[in-house]
Amino acid sequence: MDDPIITTREAAELLGVSIRTAQTWIEQNALDSWKTPGGHRRVRRSAVIDLKARLAGEKVQLPSLVLVHAPQHRLRRYVEPLDLLPECTVRASSDPFATLLTAGYLLPPVILVDCEADDDECLRLVRAIIGHPSLGHTHVIMAGDVNRDVARWQVTARRVHVIAANASSVALEEIVRRLFDGARESMHPAATPLTGEVAGNESQRLMAVAASGLVDTPAENAFDDITRLAATMLEAPIALLTVLTPDRQWFKSHWGLETGETPRSWAFCNYTILQDEVFVVEDATVDLRFAENPLVTGEPHIRFYAGANIRDAQGYALGSLAIIDRRPRSLLRSQRDALATLGRLASDRINLRIRERQLRWAMAPTAKRSLTMDD
Structure with missing residues (x-):
């Protein structure tokens, strides 16, 4: 290997x-x-x-990335205090183009931009960050005398935070800690009322989900083809390609089902991601884990479920490829193998999408155009 x-x-x-x-x-x-x-x-x-x-x-929380953008002579005033925080690791740049490339490649949860009121280049950088769908989870700290009408960029208080250019190190550390604490609280298993076991690496798995940039992206034929093929080959009325976020079971593709997501606590896939083999529930009405599930007692009235893990290139389970039936049934070994194969195919296509996104961000002309768009 x-x-x-x-x-x-x-x-x-x-x-x-x-x-x-x-x-x-x-x-x-x-x-x-x-x-x-x-x-x-x-x-x-x-x-x-x-x-x-x-x-x-060992339940060790790996540090999260803070990306710092500032003029070269002011980088140290941001990097040095943040570098002392055990909960974060810092990357820094004075080049807006390089900062945007790093943001698009690494998808950091927090970006700090030293942004004076008359610095149009930095303001364009902030707009490019908050306007890109792959960075929808990223919080931006704008450090400086920002007098522009940021509302016209459709910025919400939840994602953009302004601090004074002369803010103390303590104030800077406090806002970064608050953003990280909020993100980790939402990613902690206790924040979602799940039944049964939760993966020991759930925090890292959720970081991988965020880094994939998949959630809330448009439907794609490449994935719809897989769910359609799974439903056809395994004679199931419903097939889903799911991604598990802290609070949602979001469907990248859904065949035979109109809804695009459910609450995370309803997801059969919570059990699928805990194992390597295909997870099968032959009759949900007699399975104590699922008998009272709203997806069993109500639409779509799930009786049978089978799911295979979808994994990223690092091996983290992002969600599953699942088939669902409204009647109890079982799967032959050959059918389990077929579903597992389709799951690996879906994983490969997802990892290809992630790599394509990284390469697009690495293309200088594309990134540079995003920095020079007119207001």
């Missing part, structure tokens, strides 16, 4: 920590490494994945 050799910087990005933290873990032998003839540290990608899994199993 392919197990590439990666740099300390790449390991840090994969873990979601600062390079300094990754170097510390290497020095503490938490990560096996070696030095090249030139004196540079290298690690195996599999070792980084193993460490990430151990951290998740």
Whole structure:
């Protein structure tokens, strides 16, 4: 199996920590490494994945990314206090173009922009960030004397936060902590009234869902074809490609069902993502986990369910490919294998979409145009 050799910087990005933290873990032998003839540290990608899994199993909260944009001479006043916060890792840039590329590639939960009232370039950067659908989850902290009518950009108080340019380090740390605490509270399993077990890496899984940029995107034929094929091959009236957010079961594709989402607490897929094999419920009315579920007692009157995991390139379960029937039934082994194969196909297409998005952001002309749009 392919197990590439990666740099300390790449390991840090994969873990979601600062390079300094990754170097510390290497020095503490938490990560096996070696030095090249030139004196540079290298690690195996599999070792980084193993460490990430151990951290998740120990309920360690990996730091979240804060992306800082400011003039070169003012970067330190933002980076230094934030770099001391254990709950975050910091990336910084003075180039609006590079900042936008990094934002589109890494999808950070918080971006801080040093933005004076007469700085049109920074204002365009903020507008590009808040106007892009892939960054719909991102909060923007605007540091400076901002007098523009930001309402015309359709900015809501929930996503944009203004602080004074001379705000103290304590005030900056407080707002970043508040944003992170709010995000983590919404991602914590207790925030969603789920029954049964919850994955030990649920916080990291939800970060992967956010980083995928899938939720609330338009329907695509590439995924509708898979649900239609699943329904046809397995003779089911309903087939769904689901993504599980903190509070929603959102359908990237839904065949035979009109609604586009349900509450997370109703999702059969909560059980699917906990296992590697296809999860099957032959008769939901006699299964104590589902007998009182609103999707069983009411429309669409689920009786039979079978779901296969949908995973990203790092192995996190984003949701499932599921088939549903209104009558009790069972699946042959060959049918389970077919559903699992279609699930892997859906995973591949999702990962291709994620990679395509990253490549689009890496294309300089496209990103530059988004920074030079007229008001």
